Amino acid sequence: MxxxxxxxxxxxxxxxxxxxxxxxxxxxxxxxxxxxxxxxxxxxxxxxxxxxxxHFMAVLDEVEHxxxxxxxxxxxxxxxxxxxxxxxxxxxxxxxxxxxxxDAGVELMRTPDGSYMRSVGFGQPGPWWIHINHGxxxxxxxxxxxxxxxxxxxxxxxxxxxxxxxxxxxxxxxxxxxxxxxxxxxxxxxxxxxxxTAQRVSNNSSHKPFNQWFSPFVTGSQIMLPLEAGASVLNLDISDMATMLPKGWGAPGMNGINNMGGHELNARGERFMGKYDPMLENGLRRNQVMGTFQETLEGYGPPFFMDMTHFTTEDARHLQYDLMPGDKETYLEYCEARKIDFTKTPLEVEVGERMIGxxxxxxxxxxxxxxxxxxxxxxxxxxxxxxxxxxxxxxxxxxxxxxxxxxxxxxMVERRRAEIYAPLENGGKGSVSWNVFEDGIRQVMDYYVGYQRTEGSMEQALKSFETLAAYVPRIAASTVRELMRSHESMELFRLCRCYVQACMQRKESGRAMYRRADYPELDPALAKCLVTSLDESGNPVFRWND
CATH class of the missing domain: 3.50.50.60 (FAD/NAD(P)-binding domain)
Incomplete structure (x- = not known):
């Protein structure tokens, strides 16, 4: 080219x-x-x-906490x-x-007395979340x-x-x-x-990697480029993120649902989050995701629902028509197609895909x-x-x-330039497209490195990644767009391999959005950060930041 x-x-x-x-x-x-x-x-x-x-989160020194x-x-x-x-x-x-x-014209919503409309979220002690209109x-x-x-x-x-x-x-x-x-x-x-955090590392129920919660365009460069340049990264093992999603939908709006008082119900109609967080649904996001996952393991779901039928008419309207479209503008079309009305019926939700970073x-x-x-x-x-x-x-x-x-x-510039365009030179027998390669990454991550995992499952993931590694120099692109996707898939692959090795260092459960079945308890001695860097050969090196 x-x-x-x-x-x-x-x-x-x-x-x-x-x-x-x-x-x-x-x-x-x-x-x-x-x-x-x-x-x-x-x-x-x-x-x-x-x-x-x-929402825009801020403490304003106006009220308690x-x-x-x-x-x-x-x-x-x-x-x-x-x-x-x-x-x-x-x-x-x-x-x-x-x-x-x-000054830019963003509408931060205010109450009749002129103060910002704010609410509590994610286990925080005060009403830090300012509501945004037309987000x-x-x-x-x-x-x-x-x-x-x-x-x-x-x-x-x-x-x-x-x-x-x-x-x-x-x-x-x-x-x-x-x-x-x-x-x-x-x-x-x-x-x-x-x-x-990078997305596209696992699937939600839609199995559409771009119909996801947060950032399908972030695929690992935010971690791997600074690592490869000589920087260090903290908490690669426990920076997972996930959320609850409206069933079959890629954007959550869970902050608004939770902090306005939504109740999560399991398949038996029970409000269960009190077992997992003292602040119920308005607690830590990790506790809601892992609590819902635990309910699934115990046979109490799916389905799961967020119930807002107890809201006042105005609160339900504000949530459904002001806040939720701010997360994804087509949300109201989803509601219309599914006949969703927060004042009348609970909203079915599911544990979504994971992100790592x-x-x-x-x-x-x-x-x-x-x-x-x-x-x-x-x-x-x-x-x-x-x-x-x-x-x-x-x-x-x-x-x-x-x-x-x-x-x-x-x-270095000249040497790397040839590498950048290499996928455009590939093709023919033995080549692989970026999307097939990337699907392989997600299959490994979903099966071996999901919400529940063990040392053995992660070892098997690394063996599977060794198989995938042989395909990296055979990834082919026929257009510039495919060239971009090819580099994204390679970034994702490098990040996932580092991530799995980092997770193997932490032999406990309770600090991340996954559970180690072989180490199910929290270890107080591991109340510290894992530091990841790369050696001269590009292999990850780990140490604890005491």
Whole structure:
């Protein structure tokens, strides 16, 4: 394939135009830096936020359990991977980010007395979740705001490698997913904003890998690229995420359902979450998912239902018609097709697919083990992403003002360029398409590394991955779009292999969204983070962060 080469240079490179990327770009540009905002998607619709969002989490120091100390208590725990400095950065960015959203035209809902409409969620001690109206408009509004600041978007750019000059970040390389152009970017500093967790690693009941909850476009680069560049990752073994889904539907809205008072019922019509969390459905997401899974093991489901028939008419209307479409705009079409009316009938739900990930380790300024590479993805949720991205962008801009422009490793660039386009040269007998290869990954993950697993099942998963590894150099693409999917499937494969090995280090149950049948109890001695890095051969190395 004949490709053109394009080169860019900037002071601050933001890797990913998600909510975190938007926050990083705004803060860096406000600090006076030249900012390039890169993503394989389009700024107006990229990232999880591109699908909409119904809440923005913030403590506002207005009511009980609504301040910095409450944030410390919830987030800065021995196994969270978060320091008090990270949590303080989160807190400091909350009110500035709220103002940015409102200046951009996002409607944060208010009560008749003028205060924000907020509710409690996910086992948090206070009403931290601000309701958003028309949440599907958030990303386009932010994109317009960002462009107005003079940030330069680089859309449709798939980043395949980070580039270094010694141990400092120098830029990145990849290709245009529409035209196939080869792209390099040189920068003084960079901010990782490519997401926290990868999806497409397991199936929900629809068996459609793109009809999923959160981020089907995030497939492992957010972990593997910094790892391969020399960074370390925390909690690769316990950063799983999952949620309950409306049956056969890829977007949840469970935060709104739970924090407004929905009751989960098993097949016997019993409200059962009190057995698994003192805050019932409004407790930790992990407890609801694993509690529902346990009910299944005990024969009390499926089906499972979320019951909102006890809501007031106005609360049911607000949830079904204001909040739920914010998670996915076509939600009301789903309701119409299934004859769903929250005031009359319970909503059937199911345990959804899983996501895996981790936190790239960083210091108080969110700088990683790679010099001048900062991390904006540290805390989940729209607000966690935007606020920590905002903090990282500010730190990156200040560092960029102090350092010289690095050199790109031209020999590596040329060597890797051929590897990027290799799938386009494959084909014929013995080749395999990206989707067939990726289906193989999900079959292994669902069968051997699901919500319940053992040492033996994970060992077998690794053996199956060895079989799949032989197909990696035979993945074939006939179009640039297929080239993008091919690289996504290879990212996913590398991440899943590291993940399984990481999970084998933690011989306990109770801290993640899975249960080890061979180690069913919580081990207090493992109240610490697992640190993952790669050796010179690219193999994962693990140690405990005491």
């Amino acid at each position: 004949e490709t053109r080469q394009k080169s860019y240079e900037t002071e601050v490179l933001v890797l990913g135009s998600s909510a975190a990327g938007c926050g990083a770009a705004i803060a860096a540009r406000r600090a006076g830096a030249e900012v390039l905002l890169a993503d394989k998607g389009k700024l107006e619709s990229s990232g999880c936020l591109g699908g909409g969002n119904d 609504d301040g910095l100390e409450d944030l410390y208590g919830y987030y800065a725990t021995p196994v969270s991977g978060l320091t008090r400095d990270h949590v303080r950065n989160f807190y400091d960015a909350m009110k500035p980010c709220i103002k940015i959203l409102e 599907y408009n958030v990303k386009p509004l932010l994109a317009k705001y960002i462009k107005g600041l003079g940030v330069k978007p680089l859309d449709h750019f798939m980043i395949t490698h980070l580039l270094k000059d010694g141990n400092r970040i120098a830029g990145c390389m990849g290709f245009d997913v529409l035209k196939g152009d080869f792209i390099t970017v040189r920068c003084k500093t960079a901010v990782l904003c490519m997401g926290l 981790g936190i790239v380790r960083s210091d108080a300024t969110q700088e990683t083990d790679v010099e001048n590479l900062f991390n904006g993805n540290i805390i989940h949720s729209f607000s966690g992403a935007m606020c920590l991205g905002y903090a990282a962008g500010g730190f990156a801009a200040r560092k960029a003002a102090e350092v010289e422009m690095p050199s790109l490793p031209e020999d």
